[in-house]
Amino acid sequence: MMKTIKHSLAIVLVLLFLPPPVFAAADPGKVIHTVFEASDDGFDMVRTQNYYSGWVADAIFETLLTYDYLARPAKLVPNTAESMPQISEDGKTLTFTLRKNIFFTPDPAFKGKRRELTAADYVYSIKRLVDPANRSPSANFVTGKIAGLDELAEKAKKSGRFDYDAPVTGLYAPDRYTLKIHLSRPDSNFLFALAYGGLAAVAREVIEHYGTESRIHPVGTGPYMLAQYVPRSRVVLVANPDYRGFTWNFESSGDPGDDEIVRDMKGKEMPQVGRVEIAIVEEEQSRWLTFQEGKIAFDKLPQLAAPLVLDGDKLKPEYAAQKLRLYRMIEPEATFTTFNFRDPVVGGFSREKIALRRAIAMAYSVEDEITLLRNGQAIKAEMIVPVGVVGHDPSYRSSIGYEPELASRLLDHFGYKRQADGYRTMPDGSPLLLKIRTEASASSKIVSEIWKRGLDRIGVRVQFDVSNFADNVKDATECRLMMWGSAWHADYPEGENFLQLLYGPNAGQGNHGCYQSAAYDALYKKAMALPSGPERHALYVAMNRQMEADTAWSLHVSRVRNWLVRPWVKGFKKHPILQSDWQYLDVEK
Structure with missing residues (x-):
């Protein structure tokens, strides 16, 4: 609580001495109240891939592209860059020119100076x-891709110190507003990576001033800034008065509802919303009651x-009569x-361990x-690779289905013997x-019940x-977890973003099962050396089959999200990749 009070006082002091705003469109009286169904993990996106952390961080920090x-399918556009990059004929050199007069929010780390990006x-x-x-879980976005960067990381592993001042042949700024990136090989997905929040700009002074505390003291150049933070309870953002702003000028993609959004929003100076209040409410029933009141x-309709x-x-009809709007989409995700x-x-990787994992997966009823x-x-x-992501094969069918009887016979064959109480032992007795x-939410309890029922059928005790x-x-x-149910939402709309979760070198950095298969890794490397297309996507299928052969995951579902939007919210259309959308919205007071 004291940290929260001190942080709030610091924000007030900063606001008192802010320079005149460049583009003061946001109205403090326009407030969006919303909820997260799980807690964040701080807002340093180099150190976390927490979905809810990213939702907030994307409103505070800015990437070169967004x-x-x-537009659907997702389309990249410049953000802090003046334009899309110049790309060399061999596809390996990217040159960005930054916009001038973009400033970080004032902070004591800057010692009273106005700090330009x-x-x-x-x-x-x-x-x-x-x-x-x-130990960044997002290191794979750049590892093996930028000339000389891996060598700098290897030196740090040997010396115990990372030299941020050391030159890198493939990553440098020849002048204040020019960024050069030389790729080790052409990579059609790298521009998508540059739109991911883990590659957003932070100020070195801030990171060095606050150290690990920078995760709860984010200082960026984006449309919002952190005003209040109570971990696992409440996040409050206020519009950044030093933000340059933009004019809402998007064109209809032809989707239903786009024309209305354009009529409501076109030409407005953004952001309009001056304050965003986020409550962490894990229970679906509680979120639903709050929405009904x-x-x-706006919120995702709870499945219950x-x-x-x-x-x-x-x-x-009774909900349509409330003038609620429904926005429905299949999430580009896998659980x-x-x-x-x-x-x-x-x-x-022994045969009996693969058989155990396979039997466990076959005991779970996705239906x-x-x-x-x-x-x-x-x-x-x-x-x-889920629906809506490049590389998804709609004809693909998993080789692992719900077959508890077959799973039982598989365990019998590999020596997992049933005892008098009906539960099995390991082959060695x-x-x-x-x-x-798991988590304490009602939805997690249902998943646990499904697991328990299936595992009881095959004689496997679970805690x-x-x-x-x-x-x-x-x-x-x-x-550190034997088994854990999770989900992955697309950071960018290409299958690599999902397949890297099982790549061996990412163990401990996003590969949560420390799955390290020589066969899978070889396929992954081969795929990454190819441009996006049929040949690369055929390797994606082969990686899926290898994952199933080893049973590294028990795949579950992709959720259908039904967003309910109150009539006073204008401009809402949920993006498949962007999470932070408050800067694109308006509300009627």
Whole structure:
């Protein structure tokens, strides 16, 4: 509480001495109240890939490129860059020119000086991803891609110190506003990586001033700044009065509802919303009650409420009468349960361990999840690369299905013997006990019940250890969990973003099961050397089959999201990649 008070006082002092705003459109009286269904993990996106952290961080920090708000499929556009980069004929050299007069929000780390964003800030921020001390789960965005960067990281591993002042042949700023990136090989996805929040610009002075505390003291150049932060409870953002602003000028993509959005928003100076208040409410029932009371501007319809609210893919008359708007989409995501390959019970590549994981996966009823938990608002995830992401094969069907009887015979064959109580032992006679980490929410309890019912059928005892989402992410990143149910939402719309989650060198940095398969890694490297297209996508299929052969994941679903929007919110259209959308919205007071 004292930290929160001190931080709030610091914000007030900063606001008193701000220079005159360049583009003061935001109205403090326009407030968006919203909720997150799980907690963040701070806002240093080099150190975390927490979905909710990214949602906030993307409103505070800025990347070189971003996405057109309305365009579908997702389309990259300049952000802090003046234009899309110049690309050399061989496709390996990218040259960016930054916009001038973009400033970080004032902070004591700048010692009273107004701090302009420069190309050197992007050089520093990208280097942070490969600093071994940061153990960044997003290092794969640049590892093996920028000439000379891996060598700098290797020197740091040997010396114990990362030299941020050392030159890198493939990453430098020849002048204040020019950034040069030389790729090791052409990479058609690298521009998408540059729009991801982990590659947003931070100021070196801030990181060095606050150290690890910078995760709760974010200082960026974006449309919003952190005004209040109570971990795992409340986040408040206020419009950045030093933000340059922009004019809402997006064109309809032809999707239903786009024309209305354009009529409501075109020509407005943005951002309009002056304050965003976010509450962390993990229980679906509580979120739904809060929304019904009119206290939330927009939210995902809780799955438990779908039968009450929806008539197929439309609102029932009583909800349509409230002038609520429904925005419906299949998330570009996959939900899954990870197996820890370093765990003595479920880990390893011996035939009996693969058989155990396969049997466990075959005991989970995805259809029960879709019916009992999702209320029909989900589709079965057949492959790692989900619907809506480049590289997804709509004809692909997983080789792992719900077959508890076959799973039982598989365990019998490999020596997992049933005892008098109906539960099995390991082949050596020692107890077989699974430990699945979960959360306290009602939806997590239903998933646990589905697991328990299926595992009981095949005679495998299970224990559910309950913690919170942020701590689970941390433990999973360090490969400390035997099994954990998670989800991955596309950071950019290409299959590589999902397949890297199982790449061996990413163990401990996003590869939460520490899955290290020589066969999978070889396919991954071969795919990454190819441009996006049929040949590369055929390798994606082969990687899926290899994952299934080893059963590194138990794949579950992709969720159908039904966003309910109050009539006073204008301009809402959920983007498949962008999470922070407050800067594109307006509200009627």
